[in-house]
Amino acid sequence: MSKIVVFGAGGRAGRRVVAEAVSRGHLVTAVVRDPARHRDLAGDRVALVAGDATDADDVSAAAAGHDAAVSAVARLDISSVEFYVGAARALLDGLARAGVGRLVLIGIGTTLETAPGVMVHDAAGFPEEGRAFSLGHAAELEVLRADGAGIDWLVIAPPPVILDEHASRTGRYRTGGPEVLPADGGFSYADLAVALVDEIEDPRHHRALVAVAP
DSSP: EEEEEETTTTHHHHHHHEEEEEEEOOOOEEEOOGGGOGGGOTTTTEEEOOOTTOHHHHHHHHHHTSSSEEEEOOOSSSSSHHHHHHHHEEEEEEEEHHHHEEEEEEEEGGGGGEEEEEEEEGSSSOOOHHHHHHHHHHHHHHHHHOOOSSSSEEEEOSSOOBBBBBBOOOOOOOOOSOOOOOSSSOOOOHHHHHHHHHHHHHHOOOSSSSEEEE
């Protein structure tokens, strides 16, 4: 049994990470900006707390006493680059202060490569709004690579498609490197959560961007 702190626990991905971790017997601290909106998350094995993933003091306070952290954070009301860079820096700082060495982050498939050094969002005609959001994740990755030597971080990126919010958990997935993995079907939030919790229970990838696919 581990103690896992999940930042962004109120979102579609974060909720499934909480559920997956609890189903395996772990204790979870679910961190959200407004606990009043997510009271249903609290339970026997889940402590619901307020916190801002872009504030290193909040990160350190929420993460103290935990074995690993997950970042499933997202915001659409500010610049994606500003948000994800700020969150990456605060997470690295706060987790180091709290003594939490493992951080698994949910990435985005549009930062995976279609050729060496060429991300999905670099394709001609890629929607500008989607590219702007994806660039925030790319900037986050740059911060982790530059400043994350003290934390065993991992970014897990699902395929560059809309994830299935309602599909049941299968427990099956493949992993690769920073390149897009060919996939015939869609991928679910539930199985993305499986991949994240697997990497906490049995870390196999370290300080890297890793693609997952069905």
